[in-house]
Structures are given as structure tokens and as C-alpha cells.
Amino acid sequence: MSPPATTAALRVTGLTAGYGPVTALDGVDVTAGPGRITAVLGANGAGKTTLLRTVSGLVPARSGSVHAGDVDLTGAAPERIARAGIAHVPEGRGVVTELTVEENLRLGALLGKARGRTDTAIDDVYAMFPPLAERRRRDAHTLSGGERQMLVIGRALACGPDVLLLDEPSLGLAPRVVSQIFELLRERVEGSRLAVLLVEQNARSALSVADLGVVLNLGRVVASAPAAELAADDALRHAYLGF
């Protein structure tokens, strides 16, 4: 293993994983740098969600490694990986619907680095997503789709993570809401130490917000380049990104 030139917040090397006889990830290399949004793109079944689930420990890796900074997290339990500063927002929102908005946020703020100043961490989220502040005492199942997405992103940020794994945040949301959320995300990442790995089916809007892009196909990386370059590559776009 040769040491990387710059310390990536998240470095995934040769990651292989799957379910039963199916190999969903086949030797994937991905890095996410601080202050950057890295989009992971590809068709349905390309292995994007599996990549995030393997990084966060929900799916066991068969081979390869996952590092956060200098810490080797390969094979660690999800709760340990979360405490190491990797926040995963799963597909389909992951709101705990039986809890209130504030309780959901508190759950995030209780984690690791935000400990001892949970109220500030929660207030930061309310400042970023004002609609949540109005509904803080409500049960989370009363929220709209966009509000739920704000809640889970806010909750993940309240953890004070170094790495944010976002799985399909645009799923089922109106385009206006999606671009609003992406803009807020962009502002939050700009000039910070936060690294974002953004999995998206919706390649066009993901590339518009991302710095870098990685394209997966059938569990392998087929392209890895600055977002603008990928967006400009007609052949690649037609073959893998569907726009």
C-alpha cells in the first residue's frame, strides 16, 4: 500500500462486497477529500448504494479497505464507524418517524464530536433549515418528503462528521426542492473540512453541485474525473449517465 499524496478524509481501496452469490462491488477505489463533494454515479444496480453501505459497515467487505484519515475502519461495526466521523444518510430518508424532529436531531448531536454542546449543534441545523425549527416538537412522520430530507441531512451534520455519505437525496423530491437542498449543501461544504460522497441516480443535478465524479458500472469504477469533465463527455454520459 503506497501512502496517498494528500490525506483524503475517506479513502476506499479495492473494495469488494456483495449479497450471497451476487458480487455488487468489485474492487472499487474511491476517495473523498475535505471541502469537496464527490458524486458517485451510475445506473440502477451499479453498486452505488452497496458502496455506501459497505463503507459504513452495514454490508461486510469481502476484501479491500476503508480508511477515514489515518484510521483503518475496514470490518468495523457501523456504530464504531459512525463514531469515527462518518455519517451515512441512507436511501429512503432514514427518519425515525416515531420520534419528534428535535429528538431525531438530538440523536445525531449526541454522537461523538458534538457531545457536550448538543444544543448548539441542533441550533446550527435549525439555522440551516428553518422549516425544521418550526416543526421541532412534531412527530417526524408528519413531515413532507423535502422536510424529511432536510431532517436527515441536518441530523447527519449535527454529528459533526468529517465525511458525509448521502444516498439518493433527490429521490422522490420536486426538482426545486432538490436544487435548494444541493445549494445549502454546497454552502456548508465550501471552505469546511467536510467531505461529501454523494450517490445519485440523477446525474445531471449531482454533477452540477459536485467537484468530482466517479462512475460505477456493474460494481466497477469506469470513470473518475472532475465533475465538469464528466458532464462534458458525451459518450460517457450517453453510456452510463442517461442524459
Next chain:
Amino acid sequence: MLQFVNTLLTGLGQGAVYAAFALALVLIWRATRVVNFAQGAMAAFTTYLALLVVESTGSWWVGLLTALAAGLVLGAGVERVVVRRVGPHNELGAVIVTLGLFVALQALAAILFGAQFRSFPAPAGLEGFALGSVTIALTPSMLITVGAVAVVLLGLVALFRFTDVGLRMRASAFDGEVARLLGVPVGRMLTLGWALAALVGSLAGVLIAGGSLVWPAYMDTVIVNGFVAAVLGGLDSPGGAVVGGLAMGVILALVTGYVGSDLVPLAALAVLVAVLLVRPQGLFARTAARRV
């Protein structure tokens, strides 16, 4: 009229205990989707321990504390050693395992403590208070029973509402995967949940035994009545369990008073069938079943 009032009072006193027992079932059901059929046998076991302590120290309260502590340990141990290994999505296996625990613990209690009837002292007097010339069926013991249940209930509410551990426990119960992604040690929370539930069950065991007889199977009808109470309130609803427990206490006291005590279990069965046919999610379920 007096008889009716007294029947109601007795029912509410019993109901408080059923409420505690039902609450123990609900706590475990919410956390692990298991109905703990061993709850009664576990409580009987810890009540025997309490009896030993009461007999040697002479203090009912020290006995109660012993039972509660033993309940905590037993509940945690059962979750760690047995229940966790059954694995998720094995409904039948979970039911069978708790039944195995039920029989094994009951038999073990008989082996260790004897199969004969033993009397368990009451926490306080068993004479009803006098209101002028009439004596009502409200006794100092019953007040202690109801008070103990109320204290434990409020303690649980405070734990779940206002503490970080309580929040983590609720998150683990509702959505284990999300909780893990937020750094919550879900396994430890589930162990804690079982421990707390067993503590509440042990409380019910000692309260039922107080001023009455214990034998290894003395909790058998309580399991049924507590289960019916929990289903009546909705297995997912702690508040429902309390209301269901009080309701069961009153219903069964009315049956005992006006029909006959032999038919009390039959009445419990009738209530259960009626609830399951009319409103299977229980009277107080807030949301329909989360997992399909």
C-alpha cells in the same frame, strides 16, 4: 353499591399490577419484536429470591429491592445469552425460545425453592380503611402496590422522555439500522431494554405475591392477563398497556365478584378474542404495524 365500589377498588389494585406486567411485555415487544412468555416465570424466580431475603432480613422493602436487582440481571442475561442468538425474522423461533425459558425457569424455581405453597408477607396492613361506619376494600398494602407501580411508571416515562439513554433506547427499538448509523450501540440498548422490562416484571411478581401465596406456577394466570392487557392496549403502546392493565383488573374483579373466580381465565380469553377480532392493533395503537 358498597360491594360494587369495593369490587372496583380491588380491580384497580389488581389492575395496577397487570399494568406493570403488561408494560414489561410491551417494553420488550417494542425493542425486539418478541413477546416474552418467560416474563412470568422470570418474575416468579425473582420473587422467590425476594422471599428468601424477606425471611432472613424481615424487611419487605429489602426483599423488593432484591427482586428488582435480580430482575435487571436476569433480563440482561436472558437477552445476551438466549434471545440475541435467535436472530431476526424468526418469529416462531423467538416464541419457542421464550416458552422454553418459561418451563425451564419454572422447574428450576421448584427445584431450588420447593414446589409447595409459601406465604409471602404483605408490605403493609391488609385491613380496609374505615370510612365512618363502612369499611372499604382499600388497604394500606394496596396503596403501596399502586404507589410502587406509579413510581416505576413515572421513572420509565422520565427515562424515555428526558434522558439521552432513553432516546437511544427508543431509536434502537424503532429503527435499529438508523440508530447504528448514528453511533448508538444498539445491542447494548436492547440488553438494557430487556433488563428494565424484567425489573418491571419482577416488581409485578412481588406485588402480586404480597399478602398471598407463591408457588412456582403462581404467575401463570398473570402472564395471560398481562398479555391480554398488553394486546388490549396495543402491544406497541406503553400508555395502552397501563390502561389495558387497569381495565383487565376491573373486568376480572367484576367477573370474580358477580360470576365466579373459576371463570376468570375464561373471561380473559373472551376479552382477548373480542379485541383481536374487533381491533387487532389494540385500542391505543398510534400507527399501524411498522414492519410488514
Next chain:
Amino acid sequence: MAAPVRPTEQAGTASRSGREPGRWSGLAARLRPRATFARHAALALLALVVVVLVLELTGPFRNSQFATMSYYAVAAAGLTVLTGLNGQISLGHGALMAVGAYTTGLLLPADVPLLLVLVIAAGVTALVGVLVGAAAARLKGPYLAGATLAFAVALPGLAIHFDEALGGEQGLPVPSPRPPDWFADAVYFLSANETSSAKYLAYVGWLVAIVAFLLLANLTASRIGRIWKAVRDDEVAAELAGVRLSRVRVLAFAVSAACAGLAGGVLGVVVRLAAPTGFTIVLSISLLTAVVVGGLGSLLGAVLGSALLVFLPPAVTDLGASAGLTDVQAAQLAPFVYGAVLILVILLAPGGVVGTVRARWHARTTAPAGAPEERTGRS
């Protein structure tokens, strides 16, 4: 064999919606059953020979143990069909046995012939089973377990409440039928042995058991059995294929209850008493233990499990007594072992004896064919 009228239609619609596989399985179904039924009949004859040999070669004490085993086997067979094949759990089978035992205790003194009494006991219990099954048809898993538990706790209360007819706490004495002369003559002719009462009851028990097992084996191999399994494995798919779930569940409960009633009837004449204390929850859980240990869904497993229920208690009781326990304590060792075994089997060998042996056998014979994948996928 009573022809399975209604469910056959259901199976017809089920396979029709499945097009090609439907035609294929229809063909297979036409070819298979006759061979299966012949095999079952041969096994029944073999079992009969074994029963005669065993009962003639053992003494009165063993004879009475085998009599006990016969009714446990029938009750366990009924439970294994319900739980193993249809996926419904029941903690009420002890109470259903009580229904059979009390029915027998009421009818035998009225000079009704024994076999007719047993048939009626099965019928009455089946009716109770229909009631329980109808109430339970929509319930699953823990709800069903709790409901049948409530049933098991409630039923003995009836016997105590109606103590004039049913004997109250003391129970209802059941007259022990005397062996008919022709039967004693036949046994003497075969083996030159006298027919003791214990031996006669063991014969009755095992004849009943063989007939019950033959019927159950054929039933489970028939379309009804396949529908039960389909409902167990995927009730949504079964319902979409036209199976009416509640009716199927009630039928399974009725068949299972009939077995319990039959077993209870035999229990009544063997024990000579039907009393509330004989039908506790521990009896229901013992039956569950037999079924789980033997292997859920397997009739052979039910026989093995019932042997466990008969021969394990004296063994562990002796062990306990020799280890210095009092009689009362030693008697509790058996339920303790049941409980422990129940837990261990579920955790370590969920297939029970039959399931585990079968899995090993398959692994050895079909290892190269890729069958193990399915097993690793499950574990």
C-alpha cells in the same frame, strides 16, 4: 381416504394461474400420490408388525410406557402438522387433549363402544378446534401463541366451574375398558401371552396411532398438505393464487385438534382419569418440545419426540435422585430439561432430529449439485 373436495378446487385455481409450472406439477401430482399412498400403507403394516413385536416382547411396565407414548405421538403429530406444515403455533393442544379426555370420560360409562367413543372424542375436539381456529385464523406468531395460551389456561376453569358434571378439581374418573375375549384369544394365539390391561391399552393406543398417522401422512402428501405448506411459506402468494387463507387455517386447526382429541381420549382410558391438573400449560409446552426436537413438520419427528416425553423423565428423575435431590425436586428435572432442550434445539439445530439428519444426508448426496448454496443463504 375422504376425498378433499373443496381444497382440490383451490389447488386447481392455484396451479392454473401458474401456467407452465402448473401443468407440470399437475402431472407430477397425478403420478405421485398413488405411489406415495402405497408406500404409506406399507409403512403402516410394518409399524403394526413392530408394535406387535415390541409389545409382546416387553413386560407390563414397558407396555404402559408405550401406551403413554402412543397418545403423545398422536397429539404431537397433530401439532407438527399445524405448526410445521401450516406455520401456526398452538399452546392450546394440552387443553384440546382435555376436551378429548373429558368426552371419553362422559361417554364410556354410558356403554358406548370404545372405538366409537374415541371417534366422537376426536370429532368433538375438532369442533372446538374449528372455533379456536376461526378465532385464531387472522393471528400470527406471538399473538396466536398468546391467544392459545389464554385458551389453555381458561379451559380447565370450565371443568372446575361445572363440577357436578365434570368432577371439579378431583377430575372425572374414566372406566378402564376390559380387553374383549376375541382380542385376548388372538394375542394368546399369536404369542401364547396373557393380555394384561396395560398391554390391551397399548394395543388400542398404537392401533389408533397407526390409523391417525396413515391418515395424516396421506393428507399432508395430498393437495391439502401442499396448500398448507404454500400458506406457511408465503401467504400473500398463496392468497393471490386463489387460496382462501382463513378456511385453510381453520381446516388445519380442526385436523390438528382432532388428533389432540383422539390422543386425549386414549390418555383418559390409559390414565383412568380426566382432571384439570393433567392438562396444564406444561403439557402443551411438552408437546411443543416433542415436535421441535423431533423436527417441525415431520411425522417421524413426532414419534421420536413422543419417545423423548416418555423415556426422558424417568431417566433424568433417576439421575436427579441419585444426585441427592428429593423426589419432588427430581420430578421437576424433566420440565427443566424440556425447556433447556427446546432452547438449545432452536439455537443450535432448528431442524430438529429429522431435519438435521436430512440436511446432513442431502449435503452428502447432492453436494456437487450446488444445493448447499440454499442452506448457506438461510443460515
